[in-house]
Amino acid sequence: MDSVTAVAAREWISRFAEVIDQRAAELTELDRQAGDGDYGTNLRSALRRTRTNLAAGTEESAQAAFTAIANAFLHTGGTSGPLFGVWFREFAKAAHTELTATVLADAAQSAVDIVRRLGKAEVGHKTMVDAMVPAATALRASAEAGADAPAALAAAAAAAHAGADGTADQLALRGRASYVGEHARGVVDPGARTVALFFDAARPDVLVGA
Template identity: 50%
Template sequence: MTDHIDGALALSWMNTFTEDFHAAQQALTDLDRQAGDGDFGTNIASALRKVVAELPTADDATFASVFTATANGFLATGGTSGPLFGMWFRAVSRSTATEGTDTDLLAQGVAAGLAKVQTLGGASVGDNTMIDALAPASQALLDASTGGLTVDKALTSAARAARAGAASTADLLAARGRASYVGDLALGVEDPGAVTVAIFFEAGAAALSA
């Protein structure tokens, strides 16, 4: 049982996410080639290289410093997804107290980031974007907060919700982003941004249960 995410756990979460993303990068690139311009995997990999270069050492890591470094790496990356993820991570980085982040704070930070991304990108659930994974994950965290779940259990719930949301994008016609240009040709193809959100929450659940 984990009550809060301190610097060491935040660093483990981000390192796990980086490893898991790289393992999935080719598959995500293939998804983007079917529904976009094929540069999603390359752009996110570039962002993560910047993140790794900025991450604090294990001795200096706090939840805020790890996610601030993550936000900075994504904001310094081109394309559409990098800045959107960056703004989301920036909101998450602010959801902390002295000892780290608990379920309540994480739920608030993820929800604030979701609102920011929706304001900037204009997407809603059903538009076949990262929002289709991020919104249900955010709701799962809010429900976990209301239910008094510890943060490890909350992340497990969020990961399941994000993965289900990502899977749902295969049945959606895109209303935003490059996938909207190809119409029916994108049916059956999961949105790579939504899948990446699922990978992120799954990495958090794995890091906290290790």
Template identity: 50%
Template sequence: MSASNGTELTGARARAWLLAFADRVVADADELTELDRQAGDGDFGWNISSALKRARTGLEESGAQDPAEVFQAVSDAFLASGGTSGPLFGLWFGRLGAGPSAPWSVADLGRAFETATGAVRRLGKAEVGHKTMVDAMAPAAEALTSAETHSWREAVRGAARAARAGADSTSGMIAHRGRASYLGERVQEVLDPGAVSVAWFFEAAEGA
């Protein structure tokens, strides 16, 4: 497939996607902070927005030619951030950064996100239903691996719907990981901020 026909994810499109994600998080970080204040340490919004501000500077200056380089730049910014979410997002984007050094087909996207999500599951010892970012990551990766389109935009649009449904499903769950796991039913109806931010990530591709 040729990248010129728009079906593949190029470095430029990946950069636009990540910049749109950074803008969304920085603008709405208070929403994530409030969710984490109810069920966590209250620093999630600040940590993720700080990481993405650093990533934005790097992306604006980057001459990355393929999606892998773009995702790796974001990984580096997250690995330098605090909290428990930083290393997990850093790992996720880092595994994406190990993808092909060329424009990505839908199949490439599926493989990359499946690998990245598997790494987060192993490190965080989290599965779907544990009320973590994995509740949005896993269905999104599955949507990408099963996508029947050749268009990266259509495939990611499907992943965004799956990630949003996964994030919404965390309301009503009893947490099995993190500080929320100690609060049990008291925070059962609170959305997991990590899952919400993953949904925002996939949704940000729409304007890229």
């Protein structure tokens, strides 16, 4: 499979929702240590809306699948919900055409540019951007090397996890974790981890027991 088909896009988003269900408690605990502890609840709420949007949709295109998750997050509370919404929206915009590695790389770059502008966050600020930027960079490098979409997404997942892991040593400069200073040192940013889990979910073997 050189590109992400409509069926694969729906499966990817469905797997992401399942993974978040499995790991919501972990993400909530990360947020409790560095924020207000409502992150996992908001995330699961957004993905319940995603499932509803997918089920209600009459179109089964990749664009419709990404629009379903984008709209769900845009209508979710918390600081990160709208930012994830605009991030997913860029993938939806790109999905009007075949989702090759190059198209995914373009979408990821546009998406992270918008999140950085709206959230005023950069790499090193201990936010979702710390995973989004390396994922976009890995997608671009993979596409330029001639990789197909699955290989490029696997590279993005690895880069996003490395970026998320790196947030543990950072002092937060943006987001709720910035309010608690050194107290959040040693804690992985839950938004960055979520980005990594999203790219993980592009793999069919991601679920426990799969």
